[in-house]
Amino acid sequence: MPDNTIQLAVLDMAGTTVADGGLVLRAFEAAATAAGLEAEGPQRERARRYVLDTMGQSKIAVFRALLGDEDRVQTANRAFESAYDAMIDEVGVTPIPGAAEAISALRDAGVRVALTTGFSRDTQDRLLHALGWHGIADLTLAPSDAGRGRPYPDLVLAAVLRLRIDAVDRVAVLGDTTSDIATGRAAGARIVAGVSTGAHDEPRLRAAGATHVVPSVAEFAELIRAERH
DSSP: OTTTTTOOOEEEEETEEEOOOTTHHHHHHHHHHHHTSSSSSSHHHHHHHHHHHTSOOOHHHHHHHOOOOOHHHHHHHHHHHHHHHHHHHHOEEEEEHHHHHHHHHHHTTTEEEEOOOOSSSSHHHHHHHTOOOSSSSSSOHHHHSSSSOSSSSSHHHHHOOOTTOOOOGGEEEEESSSHHHHHHHHHHHHHEEETSSSOOOOOHHHHTTTTTEEHHHHHHHHHHHHHHH
């Protein structure tokens, strides 16, 4: 077996393994209103564009960049989490087709799996509960569990440490945003793949430095399994 055999797959949730039907953007609108951003106009439109560009990053970090004032930041973050959590219950979320099977296939092949997010720990747990996914992965991490969220390397490196992976070049990362790609590259992962089921398209993912772009998490699992053989 080669020295750099993939031992760990770090998978994003919303847009990569979970289809949330645009709930992030809908929850942002509620958060922006709560923080006092006018409903329409240049300020709101700039904020929308920033949210789209920074998809995958820690939500509270996004609000800090947009709002500055910490009281408004905390108000926006609470409103976002409340709105998103309510929509999980009202609208529902579903796995990306084949995601659960892909995670099982990776683990059956001896690859550890970590699910990561830019959401808070509470919201991540709510997602996992809604999906019936508690125990599906070896590890789940939110930014508060690791130190910093994307685009920093902390989520990937925390998974490496907690799961006792031998080296960062034995890690494969998958996500649907340029922030996911930046995180994987900053962490030194050998495979940093983009997926076409979420926020950012293939040209953007490749421009960010993706080593691969796959149609879905199912093809990513096949890529990793093929590498191991």
